[in-house]
Amino acid sequence: MAFTLYTLIQTAILCTNAIAVLHEERFLSRIGWGVDQGVGGFGDDPGVKAQTLNLIRSVRTVMRVPLIIVNSACIVLLLLFG
Amino acid sequence: MDYTAAQSGFRQRKLQHNMRLRNSSVDRPDGSQLFDDTSAAVPGPEGAYRNQQAGPQAAGLPGHSFLSDPMSNLAVAYGSSLASQGREMVDKNLDRFIPISKLKYYFAVDTVYVGKKLGILVFPYMHKNWEVNYQQDIPVAPRFDVNAPDLYIPTMGFITYILVAGLALGTQNRFSPELLGVQASSALVWLIMEVLAVLLSLYLVTVNTDLTTIDLLAFSGYKYVGMIVGIVAGLLFGRPAYYLSLLWCCAAIFVFMIRTLRLKLLSEAAAEGKLIRGTRNQLRMYLTMSIAAAQPIFMYWLTYHLIT
Numbered sequence: 001m002a003f004t005l006y007t008l009i010q011t012a013i014l015c016t017n018a019i020a021v022l023h024e025e026r027f028l029s030r031i032g033w034g035v036d037q038g039v040g041g042f043g044d045d046p047g048v049k050a051q052t053l054n055l056i057r058s059v060r061t062v063m064r065v066p067l068i069i070v071n072s073a074c075i076v077l078l079l080l081f082g
Numbered sequence: 083m084d085y086t087a088a089q090s091g092f093r094q095r096k097l098q099h100n101m102r103l104r105n106s107s108v109d110r111p112d113g114s115q116l117f118d119d120t121s122a123a124v125p126g127p128e129g130a131y132r133n134q135q136a137g138p139q140a141a142g143l144p145g146h147s148f149l150s151d152p153m154s155n156l157a158v159a160y161g162s163s164l165a166s167q168g169r170e171m172v173d174k175n176l177d178r179f180i181p182i183s184k185l186k187y188y189f190a191v192d193t194v195y196v197g198k199k200l201g202i203l204v205f206p207y208m209h210k211n212w213e214v215n216y217q218q219d220i221p222v223a224p225r226f227d228v229n230a231p232d233l234y235i236p237t238m239g240f241i242t243y244i245l246v247a248g249l250a251l252g253t254q255n256r257f258s259p260e261l262l263g264v265q266a267s268s269a270l271v272w273l274i275m276e277v278l279a280v281l282l283s284l285y286l287v288t289v290n291t292d293l294t295t296i297d298l299l300a301f302s303g304y305k306y307v308g309m310i311v312g313i314v315a316g317l318l319f320g321r322p323a324y325y326l327s328l329l330w331c332c333a334a335i336f337v338f339m340i341r342t343l344r345l346k347l348l349s350e351a352a353a354e355g356k357l358i359r360g361t362r363n364q365l366r367m368y369l370t371m372s373i374a375a376a377q378p379i380f381m382y383w384l385t386y387h388l389i390t
Binding site for chain 1: 264267271274285287288
């Protein structure tokens with residue numbers, strides 16, 4: 001129960017890593033969550049599945065480079081300070 | 083008017099000082115005084131800048147030793163202009179990250195509002211009209227509308243919760259000053275996670291609502307009132323009283339959240355109580371229910387370890 005703000009940062013990094021690791025053609029297309037299966041109707045109701053697929057794709061695109069930086073910093077800090 | 087060197091050095095020093103201060107106040111772009119200029123009693127002339135002449139004469143004379151030194155005058159002027167520039171920059175950049183003007187709206191409360199709101203939080207069953215009044219598309223300040231969300235009660239409730247938690251731990255001889263910080267950061271982390279989860283689910287269900295992040299923060303912060311009531315009852319009257327009051331406050335906050343969120347999240351017709359088929363409205367109803375149901379869970383989770 002002793003949560004600190006540092007655990008929040010750790011949780012955020014781990015979750016973002018988990019989303020960024022999902023490979024597009026090896027995994028997501030196999031289970032029907034590919035990019036082409038996301039865009040459903042053109043109406044005003046994208047639906048939960050389309051929104052999640054959109055979210056996964058945008059996290060992968062946007063956070064790829066910042067995650068490299070943040071993960072490297074995390075590794076260096078953990079090596080230095082345990 | 084030029085002041086010649088024949089005049090007394092004191093007079094000249096004062097005029098030098100006035101001239102420099104007036105110059106610096108002209109330099110400030112927005113015209114707002116950073117420091118109150120209480121020394122400029124006599125408005126000096128916009129004469130020649132007599133720096134060299136004041137120098138050797140000012141050094142020897144006592145009196146206003148702080149203002150007599152032209153270097154310190156210069157430093158004061160330079161420092162105040164730097165400070166005003168820095169303040170502008172901070173204001174501009176801070177406004178980009180934390181919308182200060184929007185925050186001011188949430189703190190525009192008065193005693194009557196706080197009293198009524200606390201009453202509604204603990205006993206929402208008699209309140210009839212839950213709609214927020216708008217005034218030309220801008221929600222009315224909380225001072226004028228009891229249904230508008232505010233940040234005053236959540237902030238005060240959070241701080242009071244930490245203090246009451248410290249009190250509860252102290253009565254059980256488990257207290258140490260670090261525990262206050264631990265409690266505070268734990269509660270803050272849970273609050274942030276709850277707001278993020280609600281934001282994520284609002285995004286996934288594509289609800290077109292005018293609920294801002296700060297609104298969600300306010301709604302999530304209202305449960306601290308119930309938590310404080312529960313803990314205080316438990317401290318005063320023991321465990322059964324804690325459970326009873328927590329049950330009452332959980333039910334109250336559940337009803338409060340459902341009645342408030344119903345108007346914001348559901349479509350017009352569904353909000354009035356008609357049953358509308360369709361996955362979208364069902365999803366929204368589930369979302370409202372789960373947000374409201376998460377409040378009692380958090381209330382119990384954050385308080386049960388404080389009562390023996």
